[in-house]
Amino acid sequence: MNLHEYQARALLKAAGVPVPDGDVASTPGEAEALSRRIGGTVVVKAQVHAGGRGKAGGVKLAKTPAETADIASHILGMQIKGLTVHKVLVVPAADIATEAYVGLILDRDSQRPVFMVSPAGGIDIEEVAAKTPDKILRLPVDPRFGLLPHQAMALAFFLYTDIKQVRAAADIMQRLYKVFVENGASLAEINPLVTTPAGQVLALDAKISIDDNELDRRPDLAELRDETAEDPAEVAARRAGLTFIKLDGNVGCVVNGAGLAMATMDLVKYYGGEPANFLDIGGSSNPDKVVNALKIITADPSVRAILFNIFGGITRTDDVANGIKTALAQFPVKVPIVVRLTGTNEKEAVKILQGIGMTALSDMDEAVSKVVALVGEAA
Ligand code: GDP
Ligand code: MN
Secondary structure (H helix, E strand, C coil): CECCHHHHHHHHHHCCCCCCCCEEECCHHHHHHHHHHHCCCEEEEECCCCCCCCCCCCEEEECCHHHHHHHHHHHCCCEECCEECCCEEEEECCCCCEEEEEEEEEECCCCEEEEEEECCCCCCHHHHHHHCHHHCEEEECCCCCCCCHHHHHHHHHCCCCCHHHHHHHHHHHHHHHHHHHHCCEEEEEEEEEEECCCCCEEECCCEEEECHHHCCCCHHHHCCCCHHHCCHHHHHHHHCCCEEEECCCCEEEEECCHHHHHHHHHHHHHCCCCECEEEECCCCCCHHHHHHHHHHHHCCCCCCEEEEEEEECCCCHHHHHHHHHHHHHHCCCCCCEEEEEEECCHHHHHHHHHHCCCCEECCHHHHHHHHHHHHHHHC
16 A cells, blocks of 8 residues: 555654655645745645656645645646646755655565665666666665664765764664554655755655555554545455456456466466456455456456456355356446356356356366457457
C-alpha cells in the first residue's frame, strides 16, 4: 500500500525527522487559508501516488494566499500519470542549496533492507543509477543490529562534507530506518533531502510503501489507505476477497492458488502470450468469487481472451463452473473463455459447462496454448 506524501511526512515527523510544517487542503479556499496561516512563500504539492509530480506541473511555488488559491485550483482535479489529484499539500517553501537522495528498500537478493543514497537528488534516481551509478552508495543493513552509527555516518559522508550536515543526515537515516522497520515498509524514500543556505538539512519529499501483510496487525496504517487513489480493479478485487494484480498483457487469468497462478502466468509467457493479470480466487469454493473475477477481468479493455486454470482440491470445480454460468447469465462476456479444470467434482463441472455450450479441458498446456492462439487470432 502506497502512502501519500502527507501521510509519509507525518510518520517521518513523528520519528523526529525534520520536515517543514504544513497541511493538506481539498479546496482552493482551504489552501488559501493554510497559506495565510503559514505566511510567506509556500509550495503547493499534488497528493497522488506518482513520482515526477514536479515535472508534471504538480509542485508549484506560491508567493501569496491569493496565488496559492489560484495554483491549488489548477492542481486540484489535475491528472498526473492517469491519477486525479484530490488533495494538495501546502508547506512553507524552503530555500534549497543542495538536493540529495536517501532511500531504503527491502532487497530480495540480499534479503535485507538496503540503503541507497546519492548526492544527485531531486531527480529520478533510476536515471542516476543508469547514467552515473558511481553517484549512488548502497548499504545492506543487517536487521539483527539495525543501522549502526558508523554506517549512518558513512552514508552521510557520501552526501556532505560539512560535519554538522553529516551528523544531521546520519541522524535522519537512523530515524528513517526506524520508520521503515516499525511500520513494515517495503520502501521509504526522501527525495530530495535538501540543505538550506543556512546549513539546515530537511526532508522535502517523502514516499513510503507499506507491505500489505503488515496491515492486518496495524489497523492504524490500514486506515491510511486511499481507495480513490488506487486502481479501481484492484480495489474491487480486494473487496471481493480476490488477490489481483493488473499486468500489461491481454490474456485474462482466473486461477486458484498463488503458486498455480504464478505457474499459469509462466506458461502463458512460454506459449508466447502476455498475462493481463495475476488473479487468485483462493481456496474457498464460492461461485460469487468467480462472478466478481469475471466482472473485474472483462472491465479491462485490453483483455482478448480469458483462461480459467482450476486445480480442484478444497476449491470445488463445480462451484467454479456454476460461477461461470451465473456470470454469463448476468452480463455479456465478449471475449472467448478457455477452461481447464481437474480435481474435486470435475464430472459435475464438465456437465454444468456443457449445459451452457462450453467445453472444459483437463490438460494445462493444451488450455494455455489454446488461449494464446485465440488471442493471436483476435489481433
Ligand atoms: P516529485 O517531483 O513528485 O518528486 O516532488 P518533490 O516534492 O520531490 O518536488 C519536486 C521538486 O520541486 C524538488 O526536487 C524541488 O526542486 C522542488 N521543490 C519542492 N519543494 C520545494 C521548496 O520548498 N522550495 C523550493 N525552492 N523548491 C521545492
Ligand atoms: Mn521527490
